[in-house]
Amino acid sequence: xxxxxxxxxxxxxxxxxxxxxxxxxxxxxxxxxxxxxxxxxxxxxxxxxxxxxxxxxxxxxxxxxxxxxxxxxxxxxxxxxxxxxxxxxxxxxxxxxxxxxxxxxxxxxxxxxxxxxxxxxxxxxxxxxxxxxxxxxxxxxxxxxxxxxxxxxxxxxxxxxxxxxxxxxxxxxxxxxxxxxxxxxxxxxxxxxxxxxxxxxxxxxxxxxxxxxxxxxxxxxxxxx
Amino acid sequence: xxxxxxxxxxxxxxxxxxxxxxxxxxxxxxxxxxxxxxxxxxxxxxxxxxxxxxxxxxxxxxxxxxxxxxxxxxxxxxxxxxxxxxxxxxxxxxxxxxxxxxxxxxxxxxxxxxxxxxxxxxxxxxxxxxxxxxxxxxxxxxxxxxxxxxxxxxxxxxxxxxxxxxxxxxxxxxxxxxxxxxxxxxxxxxxxxxxxxxxxxxxxxxxxxxxxxxxxxxxxxxxxxxxxxxxxxxxxxxxxxxxxxxxxxxxxxxxxxxxxxxxxxxxxxxxxxxxxxxxxxxxxxxxxxxxxxxxxxxxxxxxxxxxxxxxxxxxxxxxxxxxxxxxxxxxxxxxxxxxxxxxxxxxxxxxxxxxxxxxxxxxxxxxxxxxxxxxxxxxxxxxxxxxxxxxxxxxxxxxxxxxxxxxxxxxxxxxxxxxxxxxxxxxxxxxxxxxxxxxxxxxxxxxxxxxxxxxxxxxxxxxxxxxxxxxxxxxxxxxxxxxxxxxxxxxxxxxxxxxxxxxxxxxxxxxxxxxxxxxxxxxxxxxxxxxxxxxxxxxxxxxxxxxxxxxxxxx
Numbered sequence: 218x219x220x221x222x223x224x225x226x227x228x229x230x231x232x233x234x235x236x237x238x239x240x241x242x243x244x245x246x247x248x249x250x251x252x253x254x255x256x257x258x259x260x261x262x263x264x265x266x267x268x269x270x271x272x273x274x275x276x277x278x279x280x281x282x283x284x285x286x287x288x289x290x291x292x293x294x295x296x297x298x299x300x301x302x303x304x305x306x307x308x309x310x311x312x313x314x315x316x317x318x319x320x321x322x323x324x325x326x327x328x329x330x331x332x333x334x335x336x337x338x339x340x341x342x343x344x345x346x347x348x349x350x351x352x353x354x355x356x357x358x359x360x361x362x363x364x365x366x367x368x369x370x371x372x373x374x375x376x377x378x379x380x381x382x383x384x385x386x387x388x389x390x391x392x393x394x395x396x397x398x399x400x401x402x403x404x405x406x407x408x409x410x411x412x413x414x415x416x417x418x419x420x421x422x423x424x425x426x427x428x429x430x431x432x433x434x435x436x437x438x439x440x441x442x
Numbered sequence: 443x444x445x446x447x448x449x450x451x452x453x454x455x456x457x458x459x460x461x462x463x464x465x466x467x468x469x470x471x472x473x474x475x476x477x478x479x480x481x482x483x484x485x486x487x488x489x490x491x492x493x494x495x496x497x498x499x500x501x502x503x504x505x506x507x508x509x510x511x512x513x514x515x516x517x518x519x520x521x522x523x524x525x526x527x528x529x530x531x532x533x534x535x536x537x538x539x540x541x542x543x544x545x546x547x548x549x550x551x552x553x554x555x556x557x558x559x560x561x562x563x564x565x566x567x568x569x570x571x572x573x574x575x576x577x578x579x580x581x582x583x584x585x586x587x588x589x590x591x592x593x594x595x596x597x598x599x600x601x602x603x604x605x606x607x608x609x610x611x612x613x614x615x616x617x618x619x620x621x622x623x624x625x626x627x628x629x630x631x632x633x634x635x636x637x638x639x640x641x642x643x644x645x646x647x648x649x650x651x652x653x654x655x656x657x658x659x660x661x662x663x664x665x666x667x668x669x670x671x672x673x674x675x676x677x678x679x680x681x682x683x684x685x686x687x688x689x690x691x692x693x694x695x696x697x698x699x700x701x702x703x704x705x706x707x708x709x710x711x712x713x714x715x716x717x718x719x720x721x722x723x724x725x726x727x728x729x730x731x732x733x734x735x736x737x738x739x740x741x742x743x744x745x746x747x748x749x750x751x752x753x754x755x756x757x758x759x760x761x762x763x764x765x766x767x768x769x770x771x772x773x774x775x776x777x778x779x780x781x782x783x784x785x786x787x788x789x790x791x792x793x794x795x796x797x798x799x800x801x802x803x804x805x806x807x808x809x810x811x812x813x814x815x816x817x818x819x820x821x822x823x824x825x826x827x828x829x830x831x832x833x834x835x836x837x838x839x840x841x842x843x844x845x846x847x848x849x850x851x852x853x854x855x856x857x858x859x860x861x862x863x864x865x866x867x868x869x870x871x872x873x874x875x876x877x878x879x880x881x882x883x884x885x886x887x888x889x890x891x892x893x894x895x896x897x898x899x900x901x902x903x904x905x906x907x908x909x910x911x912x913x914x915x916x917x918x919x920x921x922x923x924x925x926x927x928x929x930x931x932x933x934x935x936x937x938x939x940x941x942x943x944x945x946x947x948x949x950x951x952x953x954x955x956x957x958x959x960x961x962x963x964x965x966x967x968x969x970x971x972x973x974x975x976x977x978x979x980x981x982x983x984x985x986x987x988x989x990x991x992x993x994x995x996x997x
Contacts, residue, residue: 226685226688226689226776226777227599227601227685227688227689229599229600229601229688229868230601230868232869233868233869233870236870236885237870266868267601268598268599268684268685268688270685271599271683271684271685271686271688272599272685273685326591326862326863327594327595327598327863327864327865328862328863329861329862329863329864329865329866329867330862356867358598358865358867358868360598420867422870423867423868423870425870426870428873428883429867429870429872429873
């Protein structure tokens with residue numbers, strides 16, 4: 218299985234994703250340059266974290282129009298696995314591949330720390346290796362991770378089992394106090410209807426080695442293997 | 443440019459003394475032009491020339507078996523084994539951070555990152571050491587929030603983790619907060635780049651952001667104390683664009699993989715002036731530049747403004763003749779302009795052309811290293827008799843130090859809330875942060891870098907020699923606590939005006955104390971920075987020597 222990691226100008230978790238996939242999960246990985254329309258026959262695409270185009274205008278708003286995104290959109294619409302991490306999640310919402318939008322954190326500050334999320338479904342491409350209600354520890358690092366959808370859309374997401382993760386505490390309790398950024402209904406990650414496209418704010422690629430504090434991110438990445 | 447005969451008034455306005463002006467006349471054998479006067483004022487400023495501190499800094503041990511590059515380059519470099527080296531430096535951005543805390547702090551981070559990657563190293567970790575006034579004042583709260591946001595926005599976007607911070611409050615920093623930024627990068631020992639413009643006929647290329655009017659006079663501003671009109675100097679603060687710098691970082695590191703980059707230097711303090719003259723000086727060559735070719739973002743800029751601008755995110759390259767197109771192509775991949783603005787010439791001069799006319803022919807050596815070195819008068823003091831003591835309300839009574847604002851819990855909380863705003867994990871090499879000694883994994887050779895910060899303001903005030911010794915020994919002790927062997931240190935020496943004999947004595951004693959401890963512990967000083975004139979209306983900060991000592995844990 219061959220992975221592709223997209224590189225936008227000022228992506229900065231591209232090497233981290235590459236390293237985790239190549240050196241820890243021992244997968245084949247290619248970088249996909251934003252100016253190229255060539256996905257190099259990859260089987261999975263990761264949109265990494267960072268500050269694509271400086272996050273100027275609005276996070277992900279410009280990256281969404283990169284030449285490579287035309288290909289990623291059609292690749293995703295064919296049902297292939299796509300994961301957007303942090304800035305990648307923002308790009309996916311801007312591209313219309315996922316519902317909702319990511320606003321400034323409720324604290325109005327950038328926030329970097331370890332958090333716990335609770336797996337909400339086992340149905341998605343990225344959730345095969347997890348159990349429902351499994352608590353995973355992964356870091357977040359963002360200024361705009363405050364997920365918003367309308368109440369009607371939220372109901373739709375819930376009805377379709379599209380909510381992938383909710384922020385919780387260490388014991389798995391989904392509480393207001395375990396919500397780091399003010400996201401609607403503590404949502405940390407969502408799927409598209411087809412459940413091949415996942416967007417999430419926590420960084421699984423930063424949680425693949427116990428020496429870094431957690432290996433829980435592997436659960437997601439290994440689900441597609 | 444016509445010599446209007448006698449530019450003493452301009453020279454004085456730009457911070458030069460009459461003595462220095464006469465010295466310039468001696469070098470040139472005539473009166474300097476406006477352009478020359480401006481160039482000399484920048485390069486001979488305290489900030490660029492170290493004219494008050496150089497003789498004293500000579501006391502530092504700067505060599506050792508691990509040292510690859512000591513002071514004098516953009517950053518120091520030490521061997522960390524397996525064909526790899528660590529490149530690091532600390533620098534102050536104190537004055538700009540008071541005038542415009544967000545941009546001041548952000549560009550401080552940008553500058554230190556450029557110092558590291560200009561040597562071919564990929565930056566892997568940042569630290570910052572901050573000093574503010576009364577933590578309860580509205581002003582301090584504003585300064586902290588903007589400084590932290592500036593550091594975070596820049597470093598986070600660059601994808602370089604900020605793995606530690608050191609914060610301390612004292613009333614003496616009320617009008618002179620300190621923002622010191624440290625960065626360390628990893629470089630292959632045989633791929634280290636220096637800022638040399640060598641090889642007659644090679645091209646001088648300008649890459650990165652366009653030149654504007656921001657930051658003109660920044661180096662001069664940082665070489666004077668503040669008074670009640672301090673805020674009028676706000677336009678001398680540069681404006682940062684971390685997105686541009688991230689592109690510049692990736693493009694430069696890619697360019698350095700080729701074999702046609704001869705030398706490279708960032709445009710920091712004193713901008714194009716400093717980079718051109720320093721690159722020529724190191725290579726013992728001359729440079730001819732055509733200012734009309736410099737990409738500009740403001741209209742009607744004068745040649746003086748182009749030479750003095752401190753616009754950020756710009757680099758100067760010396761490229762092998764015949765490889766200009768390749769260089770342009772490489773930078774265009776990152777949507778960056780690369781423009782040939784001149785060439786290396788066989789001459790001891792920098793020749794400046796503007797709109798088809800040669801407007802300056804300035805000898806390299808006097809401008810770079812001809813600044814007079816001062817043996818400023820020193821006068822010892824005892825804390826109770828000192829003038830600066832009353833000025834800074836220096837030492838709080840033990841009662842004040844035990845009150846909540848100085849309690850360790852309070853400082854720890856401040857530190858934690860600051861740290862959370864920095865991406866400390868990007869790069870997936872941060873093994874430990876939120877700790878006295880952050881640890882960074884080096885995948886390249888299987889080792890771990892340990893970073894120990896050291897400071898001792900009150901002790902240094904009471905006894906500068908002992909304070910200097912203490913900060914070095916404390917850092918050695920911190921490294922020992924995690925099992926790391928000290929390799930070398932970088933420093934930022936923040937003091938008041940060197941023209942005050944008591945401050946000068948304080949400075950000298952601190953350096954002597956540090957030097958003694960460094961010698962005993964075998965820890966050389968490989969890079970650093972002196973920040974004088976941290977005072978307002980005659981009131982100085984506490985003496986604030988800050989260091990980061992880098993240690994190694996073998997794989």
